[in-house]
Amino acid sequence: xxVLLYLLNFAFALLSAVPFSGFLSKSIGHSLANLNMLNSxxxxxxxxxxxxxxxxxxxxxxxxxxxxxxxxxxxxxxMGGILSILKNKENNYSFRxxxxxxxxxxxKLTRLTFYFSCFQIIIFGFFAFLFLRQGISPFEIxxxxxxxxxxxxxLPIYISFAIIIFMIQDYAKIHIVHDNRKLIFQSIKNAFxxxxxxxxxxxxxxLFNLVTFxxxxxxxxxxxxxxxxxxxxxxALLFIIGQSFIFSRIAVxxxxxxxxxxxxxxxx
Amino acid sequence: xxxxxxxxxxxxxCLGFQSSKKAPLSAQIANYDIRVKLDINQKKxxxxxxxxxxxxxxxxxxxxxxxxxYNAFKNSETTFxxxxxxxxxxxxxxxxxxxxxxxxxxxxxxxYGNNLASNMHYIQPDDDNKSDQTVxxxxxxxxxxxxxxxxxxxxxxxxxxxxxxxxxxNMDFYFMAQWYPKVGVYEPAGMRYxxxxxxxxxxxxxxxxxxxxxxxxxVDMTVPENYMVGSSGTQPNPPKNxxxxxxxxxxxxxxxxxxxxxASPHFxxxxxxxxxxxxxxxxxxxxxxFKERYFSILPQALEFFEDNFERYPYPSLTIxxxxxxxxxxxxxxxxTLITTLNSCLLPTGVRSTEIxxxxxxxxxxxxQIVGTNEMxxxxxxxxxxxxxxxxxxxxxxGEKSSTIDFMGIKAGNAxxxxxxxxxxxxxxxxxNSLNSWEFPGGSYHTIQYSKSAVWLNTLKKIVGxxxxxxxxxxxxxxxxxxxxxxxxxxxxxxxxxAKNHPEEFGDGMNWFxxxxxxxxxxxxxxxxxxxxxxxxxxxxxxxxxEECEKSEFAKNENNEEIFISTVVVQRLGNMTLxxxxxxxxxxxxxxxxxxxxxxxxxxxSYESTQKIECAxxxxxxxxxxxxxxxxxxxxxxxxxxxxxxxxxxxxxWMQNAMEGLGMLI
Numbered sequence: 006x007x008v009l010l011y012l013l014n015f016a017f018a019l020l021s022a023v024p025f026s027g028f029l030s031k032s033i034g035h036s037l038a039n040l041n042m043l044n045s046x047x048x049x050x051x052x053x054x055x056x057x058x059x060x061x062x063x064x065x066x067x068x069x070x071x072x073x074x075x076x077x078x079x080x081x082x083x084m085g086g087i088l089s090i091l092k093n094k095e096n097n098y099s100f101r102x103x104x105x106x107x108x109x110x111x112x113k114l115t116r117l118t119f120y121f122s123c124f125q126i127i128i129f130g131f132f133a134f135l136f137l138r139q140g141i142s143p144f145e146i147x148x149x150x151x152x153x154x155x156x157x158x159x160l161p162i163y164i165s166f167a168i169i170i171f172m173i174q175d176y177a178k179i180h181i182v183h184d185n186r187k188l189i190f191q192s193i194k195n196a197f198x199x200x201x202x203x204x205x206x207x208x209x210x211x212l213f214n215l216v217t218f219x220x221x222x223x224x225x226x227x228x229x230x231x232x233x234x235x236x237x238x239x240x241a242l243l244f245i246i247g248q249s250f251i252f253s254r255i256a257v258x259x260x261x262x263x264x265x266x267x268x269x270x271x272x273x
Numbered sequence: 274x275x276x277x278x279x280x281x282x283x284x285x286x287c288l289g290f291q292s293s294k295k296a297p298l299s300a301q302i303a304n305y306d307i308r309v310k311l312d313i314n315q316k317k318x319x320x321x322x323x324x325x326x327x328x329x330x331x332x333x334x335x336x337x338x339x340x341x342x343y344n345a346f347k348n349s350e351t352t353f354x355x356x357x358x359x360x361x362x363x364x365x366x367x368x369x370x371x372x373x374x375x376x377x378x379x380x381x382x383x384x385y386g387n388n389l390a391s392n393m394h395y396i397q398p399d400d401d402n403k404s405d406q407t408v409x410x411x412x413x414x415x416x417x418x419x420x421x422x423x424x425x426x427x428x429x430x431x432x433x434x435x436x437x438x439x440x441x442x443n444m445d446f447y448f449m450a451q452w453y454p455k456v457g458v459y460e461p462a463g464m465r466y467x468x469x470x471x472x473x474x475x476x477x478x479x480x481x482x483x484x485x486x487x488x489x490x491x492v493d494m495t496v497p498e499n500y501m502v503g504s505s506g507t508q509p510n511p512p513k514n515x516x517x518x519x520x521x522x523x524x525x526x527x528x529x530x531x532x533x534x535x536a537s538p539h540f541x542x543x544x545x546x547x548x549x550x551x552x553x554x555x556x557x558x559x560x561x562x563f564k565e566r567y568f569s570i571l572p573q574a575l576e577f578f579e580d581n582f583e584r585y586p587y588p589s590l591t592i593x594x595x596x597x598x599x600x601x602x603x604x605x606x607x608x609t610l611i612t613t614l615n616s617c618l619l620p621t622g623v624r625s626t627e628i629x630x631x632x633x634x635x636x637x638x639x640x641q642i643v644g645t646n647e648m649x650x651x652x653x654x655x656x657x658x659x660x661x662x663x664x665x666x667x668x669x670x671g672e673k674s675s676t677i678d679f680m681g682i683k684a685g686n687a688x689x690x691x692x693x694x695x696x697x698x699x700x701x702x703x704x705n706s707l708n709s710w711e712f713p714g715g716s717y718h719t720i721q722y723s724k725s726a727v728w729l730n731t732l733k734k735i736v737g738x739x740x741x742x743x744x745x746x747x748x749x750x751x752x753x754x755x756x757x758x759x760x761x762x763x764x765x766x767x768x769x770x771a772k773n774h775p776e777e778f779g780d781g782m783n784w785f786x787x788x789x790x791x792x793x794x795x796x797x798x799x800x801x802x803x804x805x806x807x808x809x810x811x812x813x814x815x816x817x818x819e820e821c822e823k824s825e826f827a828k829n830e831n832n833e834e835i836f837i838s839t840v841v842v843q844r845l846g847n848m849t850l851x852x853x854x855x856x857x858x859x860x861x862x863x864x865x866x867x868x869x870x871x872x873x874x875x876x877x878s879y880e881s882t883q884k885i886e887c888a889x890x891x892x893x894x895x896x897x898x899x900x901x902x903x904x905x906x907x908x909x910x911x912x913x914x915x916x917x918x919x920x921x922x923x924x925x926w927m928q929n930a931m932e933g934l935g936m937l938i
Contacts (some may be wrong), residue, residue: 022924029916037889039904042915048673048684049902057901069927076931081938113344118938125937143436143600147444149618150559171936178938196461201382240918254932 006098010083010255015248017076021069028065032058043235079204081118085110086183087259106182113143113189120193121174128170132163171212173200175262179269203272210268214261218250221257224249286832298528298586299754300489302327303456310495310519310537316442318431318452325424328417329460331468335416337425338396339409342451345374345477346434350404352397356710357479374434374441378409382426387414389425392573399710407477409454429454436601436840438479446595448535448602448612451483455531456757458486458646464760465646467652475648480717481709484646485530487754495521496536503555504534505610507589526587528754529608530644535593547572548579551589556615557596563615563626567592570627570669574634577665581742582638582749590637605627606636622679624670628686632662643749644756651717652705652790653762656725663687663726687730691897694723700900701793706759727897728789734852734895735785736770736778744769759790780829785850789898798870798890799904801841805884808835833882840877840888840907844870846900855892865892885909 033039033054041050055062089106090098136159140146176196177189186192200207225246234243304327309320328334344355381389395406417423431452434441440450457474460467467473473484494502497930498520502512513521526532529692540555543564554567571592575585590694591610595603603614611633615626639661640647640654647817666675666686666761677685684692694700702716707931733741748757748765750794788794808827827835840856854866860883879885889906891899899905 017931018924021927022920025923026916026920029919030911030913033903034911034913034916035907035909036903037887037908038903039908039912039913042351042919044594046681046683048692049688052696053903056696057903069930073927073931073934077938080935082930084938119826122937143598144443147596147598148559149556149597149616153617184460188876189726233919234918235914237914237917240914240921243918244921248923251925251928251932254929258932258935 006087006103007252007256007259010259011252013077013079013083014251014255017072017079020066021072024068024132025065028058028061030170046231048122082111083107084114084178085182087262088178088266091259091263092182094263094266109185110182113192114178117174117177117181117192121170121177121187125167128163128166132159132166135159168211168215169200169208172207173197175211175265176200176207176269179262181265183266183269184251199269199273203268206268206272207265210264211261214257214264217260218254218257221250221253225229278627289322291549300327300329300798301488301528302329302459303486303488305453305488305490305491305492305532307453307532308495309453309492311447311497311500312706313445313447313582316433318449320453321426321428322453323424323426324456325422326417326456327422327458328419329864330470331419332461332658333416333418334459334470335413336472337411337413337423338457338472338474339411340451340455340457340474340477341376341378341407341409342440343374343431343434344406346374346437347406348373348404351407352400352402352405352476352710353407353479355402372435372878374437375434376429376454379428379430381411381416381425383413384424384426392425393423397473397476399478402476403432403925405476408457408474423668427454436599439602439605441602443598446535446537446599448593448595448599450533450605450607452533455618456486458484465756465761472856473646473649478648478710480712481651482647483531484648484756485644487528487530487644489525489527490529490532491523491525491533492534493521493523494534494536495519497538499538500536500541500768501538501540501555501888502534502536503540503553503591503593503610505529505532505591505608507551527610528586530575530641532605533607534609535595535602535612537596539596543568547575548563548584549588550575550585551591554594555590555591556594559617560594560596560615561644563594566615566621566626567594567613567630570630571634573669574631574665577661577668578635581730582656582746585637586642587637587794590634591667604633606633606641608637608641611636620679623677624666626675627670628662628666631665632658635661637663638749642753646753646756646758648709650706650759651709651721652725653757653759655721656705656729659690659722659726660687660729663690663730686727687897690726690730694727695721695900700724701795704793705790714896724789731850731896731898732766732782732785734893734897736774736782740770742775743773763790788848792848795846795894795900796849796850796898797844797846797847797900797904798852798896799843799845799901800890800907801843801874801890803838803840803885803888803907805836805838805909808837808880833883835882836878836884838879838881838885840885841874841891842868842888843874843876844872845904848898850896850898852890853895854888854890854893856888857886859886 038050040046055231074086086103087106089102093102136155139151142153147153173196176199177192180195181189182194228246229243232239304325306323307320312319326337345351349359355508373690378390378393379391383389389411393409393411396408396410397403397405398408413423433447438441440448440452457472459470460473461470462468462925490506492504494504495515496502496519498514500516502522504522504524506524508523509525510523515521524534539557541558541561544556545552545568552571554564556563578585579823587609589609593610593612594615595612597616600614605612611630613626613633619625635658636654639657645653656747663686669675672685672687673685676684676689697716697719702714703712703720705720712720740888744766748762749909751765752761763783763786767783770778771781810825810827812824814820829835840854842854852868852870854868854877856864856866856877858881862883866877887906891905
């Protein structure tokens with residue numbers, strides 16, 4: 006399943022990467038400025054490229070946004086399939102089961118995504134309000150230190166809240182697939198109660214998975230910055246490192262859902 | 274005998290005194306003696322000014338004209354606000370607290386006791402806007418004769434704005450710029466563009482800054498006793514406590530075009546000495562750690578100017594780093610006083626502190642010493658300053674990282690000017706030669722700062738660094754402590770360039786200035802194609818109809834194929850510059866071609882056993898004015914390594930974006 010999800014991600018990304026490649030080859034493939042791209046960030050090159058080929062690039066960018074949104078909808082779709090597979094983990098992987106889970110839970114998961122996106126927006130708005138309430142204009146505050154202080158206080162609290170909401174959402178998804186109640190608010194309520202009851206375990210598990218993700222990112226960051234990708238072999242190596250990170254990212258997502266499903270089984 | 278000895282002694286004493294007294298650097302035309310009291314409760318300046326103004330011309334001058342800058346903030350209909358609109362930040366403060374500011378002269382007399390105030394009136398030389406009271410004309414009952422002086426005294430009150438552009442107060446931070454009634458510049462016939470003598474005293478506009486006359490200042494500032502003052506000039510005496518909870522700070526400075534000062538109870542003072550020049554830094558407590566950055570960059574800028582022009586001629590330089598709530602006063606230049614900006618929110622790799630310090634310091638030379646008219650020809654100080662800011666910053670921090678070097682994102686200073694200029698919606702919107710307030714569509718800043726810096730950089734590279742350096746030095750020494758115009762600058766450049774390059778630029782550089790300074794032309798040259806075709810032997814029917822010569826690939830005596838190769842170069846923009854084109858063949862041989870760049874297209878053809886590998890316009894990067902550097906080169910075979918790298922990164926971030934959004938599910 007991990008491989009399938011990775012391949013889907015890769016295939017969707019290619020839908021915009023291929024036109025991007027074609028566009029760049031046609032527009033600057035014969036230019037020596039191409040060599041500037043091999044060095045580190047080149048402000049002049051980037052600016053000239055964006056300015057002179059703006060119309061072509063904006064088409065690619067719009068296409069990319071469209072693909073990201075399409076992938077988002079598909080991700081909701083196959084989330085049901087992923088959870089169905091995880092629920093019946095003792096059975097072998099079956100594409101039929103994956104497909105069935107995807108179609109059965111699609112609308113419920115879509116609604117759940119909508120509600121939780123609203124929660125996240127409300128939480129973000131609330132903290133943004135708290136942050137902006139003290140003012141950020143030079144006419145309202147004495148020093149930028151107060152901005153730094155409020156960021157230092159509010160940001161960790163906001164992140165904690167956002168994480169908890171994400172966590173509850175995970176258990177709500179599990180509950181939907183596990184119990185398949187008609188009303189998803191029952192699943193949200195149940196997930197909330199479950200997290201409240203087992204907060205230490207849920208939060209600890211979530212944090213562990215987050216740290217795992219951060220560790221993979223750290224490995225990617227240090228590896229990708231440990232050499233200069235200025236030749237075909239090094240570009241290929243960077244590609245492999247990047248794709249390994251994407252693969253590990255998807256793996257952590259599955260791991261997170263799988264471990265949460267296990268906890269749900271154990272504790273409920 | 275004793276009498277003669279006494280006379281001899283007196284003579285030598287006087288000669289000795291004369292030689293030890295420093296000659297004035299400037300003509301010292303406008304000399305001020307100001308006593309001002311800062312009233313922090315009413316937010317007012319209560320002041321008395323004694324002005325001695327010397328008529329620099331052969332004219333009989335029958336009036337004086339003054340700038341009353343604070344009147345720009347007096348009502349919503351002033352020229353300043355009509356052009357700028359009321360900034361949203363100030364609207365509330367102006368509406369609720371009626372925080373309009375103004376300056377009013379209460380009386381004025383000359384040394385004979387004549388009342389000059391009775392006939393004084395506001396004039397609007399630029400736009401006839403009667404609501405604008407930023408220029409005051411004072412008719413004189415007794416005109417000032419050629420090379421004579423007039424001494425006048427007046428009391429005045431200024432209502433301090435809540436930090437407006439460059440000046441004002443916020444909380445207990447005060448920065449006093451354009452704060453006093455300041456006499457305009459009288460331009461005698463022949464100076465700059467003046468055909469006959471007259472005042473050059475523009476209204477206060479939203480774009481453009483100042484034009485000031487050289488003179489001496491003695492200023493006594495009385496402030497609450499817990500306040501510290503930072504100011505132009507040096508302190509002849511320590512601050513004097515008046516015993517009424519106020520302290521008077523005295524400062525003096527000679528041969529300058531303006532005077533500014535700031536006061537706050539929270540200033541933390543740091544000092545350093547650089548080759549005898551006293552550098553004083555006033556920051557707020559939260560910014561004290563920026564001291565090392567100021568004291569590291571400023572000596573390097575001083576050193577650069579000492580090496581390339583002359584030693585900084587004043588004994589002191591003060592830096593005021595405004596607090597966050599004084600942000601709108603930051604990043605400005607005044608004689609021997611600069612304001613810069615810093616923020617604890619910005620990482621060290623964002624070099625705004627260093628950039629502003631260098632920029633405002635360069636202004637000490639280009640406008641404060643070479644006293645150009647920023648209202649009419651702003652490029653002469655902002656453009657030249659931006660150019661030298663780029664030179665200094667790029668030299669110290671590297672030309673690809675002198676503006677930003679943070680988390681892999683890098684940008685150089687000079688390259689930022691180029692990007693800023695070409696990223697304008699319309700880089701051909703206006704020439705540099707407009708008055709500051711005439712720039713359309715908010716283009717003033719980019720055209721005057723960035724475009725000027727780009728074409729100065731191009732000029733330097735076209736004429737060569739040595740010639741450019743000599744030309745700028747000649748310009749500086751010829752015009753320091755005077756008021757040059759653009760034509761004076763152009764004349765010096767033409768003179769030096771023609772002397773050093775009689776063959777190439779014997780007629781000077783007017784062809785260049787016509788396009789970059791007085792014109793709006795855009796430069797863009799491109800290699801449009803390269804072709805490598807086999808040479809074909811003569812074929813067909815010649816003398817005998819029965820005999821047909823067959824086509825064959827031509828070969829040389831070593832049986833190697835011969836190619837006819839061509840490079841097609843196009844001029845896509847309307848600016849014409851001489852161009853160099855480097856053509857490289859597959860065996861590594863290179864040919865440097867020269868083209869006058871005037872035609873819209875030219876072709877270079879070669880016959881060789883080697884194919885052309887690539888061709889490049891401006892291979893030594895002399896023309897930063899070229900708008901598109903990507904089309905400056907062409908390779909006969911595509912080289913896609915760079916494309917692959919970017920596509921790889923694009924793919925990676927695309928995948929991450931998709932997964933990132935998936936977190937919401």
